[in-house]
Amino acid sequence: MVRVIVITSGKGGVGKTTVTANLGMTLARLGAKVALVDADFGLRNLDLLLGLENRVVYTAVEVLAGECRLDQALVRDKRQPNLVLLPATQNRKAEMITPNHMKWMVGELSHQFDFVLIDSPAGIEMGFKNAIAAAQEALVVTTPEISAVRDADRVVGLLEANNIRPAHLIVNRLRPAMVEANDMMSVADVGEILALPLIGIVPEEERVITSTNRGEPLVLDTTKTLAAEAINNIARRIQGEKVDFLNLDVPKEGLFTRFRRLISLK
Amino acid sequence: MFNFLELIRGRDRADSSRQKVKQRLQLVVAYDRVDLSPKALEMMQREILDVISRYVEVDPQGLDFSLESNQRATALIANFPITRIREDEDEEEETAAENVVKP
Numbered sequence: 316m317v318r319v320i321v322i323t324s325g326k327g328g329v330g331k332t333t334v335t336a337n338l339g340m341t342l343a344r345l346g347a348k349v350a351l352v353d354a355d356f357g358l359r360n361l362d363l364l365l366g367l368e369n370r371v372v373y374t375a376v377e378v379l380a381g382e383c384r385l386d387q388a389l390v391r392d393k394r395q396p397n398l399v400l401l402p403a404t405q406n407r408k409a410e411m412i413t414p415n416h417m418k419w420m421v422g423e424l425s426h427q428f429d430f431v432l433i434d435s436p437a438g439i440e441m442g443f444k445n446a447i448a449a450a451q452e453a454l455v456v457t458t459p460e461i462s463a464v465r466d467a468d469r470v471v472g473l474l475e476a477n478n479i480r481p482a483h484l485i486v487n488r489l490r491p492a493m494v495e496a497n498d499m500m501s502v503a504d505v506g507e508i509l510a511l512p513l514i515g516i517v518p519e520e521e522r523v524i525t526s527t528n529r530g531e532p533l534v535l536d537t538t539k540t541l542a543a544e545a546i547n548n549i550a551r552r553i554q555g556e557k558v559d560f561l562n563l564d565v566p567k568e569g570l571f572t573r574f575r576r577l578i579s580l581k
Numbered sequence: 582m583f584n585f586l587e588l589i590r591g592r593d594r595a596d597s598s599r600q601k602v603k604q605r606l607q608l609v610v611a612y613d614r615v616d617l618s619p620k621a622l623e624m625m626q627r628e629i630l631d632v633i634s635r636y637v638e639v640d641p642q643g644l645d646f647s648l649e650s651n652q653r654a655t656a657l658i659a660n661f662p663i664t665r666i667r668e669d670e671d672e673e674e675e676t677a678a679e680n681v682v683k684p
Contacts, residue, residue, distance in 0.1 A: 330596045461602050461609075471653075504603050508610060510653045528643035 319424040320432050320553070321354075321479070322449035325466025327437030329458045331488040332547070333523060333533075335434040336364040338454075340532045341550035343397035347429040350389070352401045352421065355436035357409035362402050365392065366548060376404040379416050385423050394535065399428075410441075414448030421449035424527035439469055447474065453482040456555050461498040464508055472510055472513060483514035485549065491563040515549035517542050519564055520564020611650035622646070629659060638665040 320337070324331045339351040353361040356375070359429040375390035380402075386402075392398040395451075401420070403409075417433075424431050435446035447453070451472050457467040467484075474482045485503045493499035501518050520542035526533045534543045541561060548558045603620050610625055617625075633639055643662035 461606055465609055465613065466604055468613060472614060474654075494599070497599040500599055500606075501603055504599070507651075508603070508606050 318452065319421055319425070319450050319555075320430065320452045320454060321435050322326060322413070322432060322454045322456060322489050323435035323438060323470055323474075324437065324456040324463070325468075325470040326443060326457075326463045329456050329463050330517070331456045332360050332364055332436075333478075334432050334454070334456050334485060334487065334517070334549075335432055337532045337534045337543070337546045338553075339398055339432050340365075340392075341375075341534050341547050342430050342432075342553070343392070343395045344534070345550060345554065347397065347554075348427065349398050349430045349432065350401060350424045350428040351398070352374060352424070352431060352433045353403035354417070354433050354442065356403045356412050356442060358436065359403035359404070359405050361434050361529065362390070362400060363543075365400060365532065367392065367400055367402075369400045374402045374404040375416075376408050376411065378420065379411065380408070385420065412445050414445055416447050417448040423529055434446065439473060441471075443473075446520060447477055447479055451480050454485055454514065455482055456485045456487050457505060457509070457511070458504055459494070459502070459575050464500070464505055466548050468509055468524050470514060471511060480490070482511055484509055484511040484515070485515040485517065486519045487520045489516055489563065492565045495565045513550065513560075514552050514558055515545055516563065517545040517549075518561075554556055599638065607650060608648075611648040611655050614650060614653070614655050615648060626659075630661075633661055636667055637661075637663045641662045 322331055322335045335351060339349050343349045351361060351365075352375075353359050353360070359374075362371050367390050370390050372390075373383040373496050375388065377383045378385050384389050389399040389401055392400070401424070405467055421431055421433070430448075433446050433450055436442035440521065455474070457463045471482060471580045474480070484506060488504050489502065492498055494501045506513055518541050520533070520540050522536060522538065522540050523533055523542060526536055534541060534546055536543060541563070545561055548561065588612075626644075630639065630644070640662040643660070646661040647658050649658055650656075
């Protein structure tokens with residue numbers, strides 16, 4: 316049974332596409348067949364984060380225009396054979412896409428894949444409506460910042476109104492030291508406002524930038540990072556496994572605290 | 582335990598930017614969620630006040646209308662300090678009435 320999940324946020328720049336790329340890669344590595352759909356028509360980015368930009372020949376728009384078959388537009392990831400990308404168009408006819416188009420395309424993909432992850436554009440206009448049209452579930456990505464949480468709240472309302480459930484919360488780019496100093500909202504603060512069940516906490520990670528530069532999703536990095544581990548845990552939770560949340564407490568003092576943290580990193 | 586630690590560390594809790602942003606967000610999402618125009622809100626406020634004033638005398642200085650959100654349910658909190666009960670009503674004396682309307 317296929318699961319169609321939209322990854323959305325309202326506000327741009329909170330890490331939606333990065334989460335989509337890394338989650339897709341992780342689910343594929345865990346053995347699921349995964350299709351990533353870039354629904355950010357006109358401003359596509361998912362191909363870049365996956366390092367697949369040079370291999371895009373056709374996009375969803377050519378499929379819908381009848382210029383190619385759907386499987387011709389799918390870009391297969393050479394590092395991970397379980398993963399394919401359906402790219403969005405970058406420059407042409409982006410306005411022609413409708414919710415019905417999305418439903419048809421996702422319907423076609425449903426026969427061949429275990430997961431269809433749809434990367435939604437920022438905003439709550441047409442692009443967003445297209446992105447959620449075919450989705451059964453949602454992951455709402457936000458950062459612990461006022462505008463991101465406000466926009467996420469609008470999105471949660473719209474997901475509810477469109478009967479897309481369950482919707483789960485991912486708090487991205489958390490800076491535990493700032494939370495500790497009462498200079499940033501905690502995950503609990505954000506969760507209290509949005510009233511969504513939490514599925515992941517991803518700490519701020521500089522290596523996201525270098526991995527994006529290279530077009531290699533962070534989870535493929537040989538250097539282990541907490542952020543990659545956090546994504547890995549989200550993928551496992553999506554598959555129904557019970558995984559404890561990472562201990563992101565800032566080590567304050569004492570061997571004991573540090574020791575405990577080491578264990579939890581294992 | 583957590584509060585105790587905070588106390589020891591002497592962090593400025595009520596005044597921290599973390600508390601501030603949370604308060605601002607709670608207010609702003611409460612208004613976002615009901616999606617009422619300021620005009621509609623003002624009209625509603627006036628009409629509720631009209632009704633209340635038929636029964637009791639209200640201190641206009643102390644009026645307080647606000648929206649609060651909890652677990653995605655928004656409540657309208659209206660606070661009317663009552664100065665005097667109208668004579669034609671034989672209610673018990675009260676000093677303040679709180680009126681909560683759930684949508």
